[in-house]
């Protein structure tokens with residue numbers, strides 16, 4: 138009998154037992170997309186490094202334009218041009234304006250820019266400014282984007298394209314990162330053979346190994362696929378023993394509590410700790426084992442392909458992200474209307490595979506019903522409808538939380 142535990146409880150418990158980040162190192166910023174920072178990044182300079190105009194027009198002292206309007210323009214002397222890519226040679230004196238392009242450096246003494254559209258040069262060396270601007274208007278101040286000493290990005294943050302742009306913008310061309318954890322993948326089952334083999338009578342090809350391996354790759358981990366092992370205790374022990382050279386181990390099949398299910402026993406036979414959770418209040422995915430062996434995460438996933446993938450997405454991925462060093466932000470569901478009744482039993486979380494469509498200005502989730510032993514339901518699905526622990530089901534047309542695949 139499995140002692141089921143809610144996924145959130147299992148995650149909290151295991152996070153407390155597993156250290157965050159395997160090993161820190163450095164990476165060039167250019168190649169750091171998807172890597173996790175191992176320290177805060179503090180800006181060593183101001184961005185932008187000088188005050189810049191955000192419009193094509195004239196750099197001015199805002200006070201010189203006060204009260205100006207189309208019928209009563211302020212007349213200012215044009216004292217020169219700001220050239221792009223260099224600092225103005227002279228400061229701006231009172232009663233003067235300088236022509237400035239978008240992105241040009243504001244001369245000393247100027248505190249605003251007026252858009253070209255509001256200005257007219259009659260040809261006598263002056264400009265008629267037909268509208269007032271306030272101090273700071275149409276200008277990005279020095280350090281307004283990022284100021285020296287600001288924490289730009291935090292330890293545990295997974296780098297995205299915009300982050301890399303900002304880092305390079307500040308001249309930070311290499312970053313402290315956690316190395317990607319290496320995660321072993323093992324498939325078990327007397328009936329399971331590698332895809333390259335021809336399955337004999339009563340046998341099937343390994344589907345979990347390749348799917349889990351690919352999930353790891355997608356999630357920024359380094360998968361180590363160790364192949365298929367029969368349901369023999371010694372063979373499983375050997376495979377897990379050699380997998381423990383890596384940072385975590387994921388085994389599929391044999392994770393329940395039957396006489397041929399040996400993964401939990403084997404996890405318990407190694408090193409310190411052993412099985413922490415055997416059974417999740419989750420459907421599909423209930424017969425999942427979460428163990429810690431000498432500080433490393435070891436997971437037994439169910440054999441049914443959809444169950445294995447749901448358990449991976451909901452219970453394993455968050456822990457792998459923790460091991461990868463990430464401080465995991467909560468997943469954000471989208472809301473959709475469920476196109477049919479789904480029954481559920483309070484006491485377990487359910488993830489119902491679904492497709493999505495827009496109809497009448499609304500998002501609709503169409504549940505894909507099918508046994509968890511089928512992988513084709515996962516292929517047709519684009520997301521999961523989430524029914525929380527206390528849900529007794531949902532009626533057709535009700536709003537549900539939907540989690541998109543990646």
Ligand code: AMP
Nearest residue numbers: 324326343344345346390391439440441
């Ligand atoms: P088990 O969890 O070992 O009892 O397996 C449950 C079901 O999943 C059985 O029908 C297995 O044949 C199937 N199964 C187990 N491992 C795999 C695998 N790697 N790929 C595809 N199906 C599997």
Ligand code: MG
Nearest residue numbers: 326390391440
């Ligand atoms: Mg099996």
